[in-house]
Amino acid sequence: MPRDSRMSRMLHVLIHMDRHVDRATSEEISKMLGTNPVVVRRMMSGLREKGYVTSEKGHGGGWELACSLDAITLLDVYRAIGKPPLFGIGPHADRPDCLVEQAVDARMAQALGEAEALLMARFETITVADLAEDFERRLAKHPAQDGAGAVCAES
Numbered sequence: 001m002p003r004d005s006r007m008s009r010m011l012h013v014l015i016h017m018d019r020h021v022d023r024a025t026s027e028e029i030s031k032m033l034g035t036n037p038v039v040v041r042r043m044m045s046g047l048r049e050k051g052y053v054t055s056e057k058g059h060g061g062g063w064e065l066a067c068s069l070d071a072i073t074l075l076d077v078y079r080a081i082g083k084p085p086l087f088g089i090g091p092h093a094d095r096p097d098c099l100v101e102q103a104v105d106a107r108m109a110q111a112l113g114e115a116e117a118l119l120m121a122r123f124e125t126i127t128v129a130d131l132a133e134d135f136e137r138r139l140a141k142h143p144a145q146d147g148a149g150a151v152c153a154e155s
Contacts, residue, residue, distance in 0.1 A: 004084045006043055009033050010077055013044075014052070015132045018069050023062040046080040070129035078123055086116055 013029055021028075026037035026044070033040065044063055047053045054066045078084075090112070091105040 003088075006081045006084060007074075007078055009035075010043055010047065010081055011074070011128060011131060014047075014065070014069060014072065014077070014128050015135060017053070017063065017065050018128075018132060019135070023056075023064045025062040029063065043081060046082060047077070050076065050080045052076065052080065068129065069132050070127050072128045074123035074126045074128070075120060077128065078120075086119060087112055 013024075013033070016032065017024060026040040029040045029044070030037040044053060044055070048055055048063075051066055052072050053063050055061070055063050089108070091108065092101065096102055096105060
């Protein structure tokens with residue numbers, strides 16, 4: 001089962017937009033992420049709807065940050081991208097007839113629900129600015145890199 005990388009990709013984009021570009025087109029972002037511009041527009045639209053980015057069409061248009069990174073939490077980004085499933089495990093069937101499977105599914109659902117609640121609480125305490133500061137610390141250890149091109153192979 002492939003991982004859903006939308007959240008990490010959007011966090012990546014937000015930090016690049018804050019640190020390296022004032023405005024980026026869907027095409028530029030798609031090259032950075034190695035995907036299609038249509039996919040970028042779909043992912044960015046959730047951030048726009050929540051007010052974290054703005055977009056302008058046409059020549060000279062593109063995506064821009066609408067607020068500072070310290071105003072955006074990981075929970076905000078998670079919600080903006082549509083709250084994708086956090087875990088790749090779950091019940092085999094929606095309504096199992098087997099009592100053993102029902103017992104297993106009930107306990108798994110309880111444990112996963114508790115884990116999700118903990119993760120959401122943690123996401124709420126981490127801002128995108130926190131991640132950007134971690135990037136800056138890592139960059140300081142690699143002074144030969146400029147923060148945009150050499151740091152990310154896809155940039």
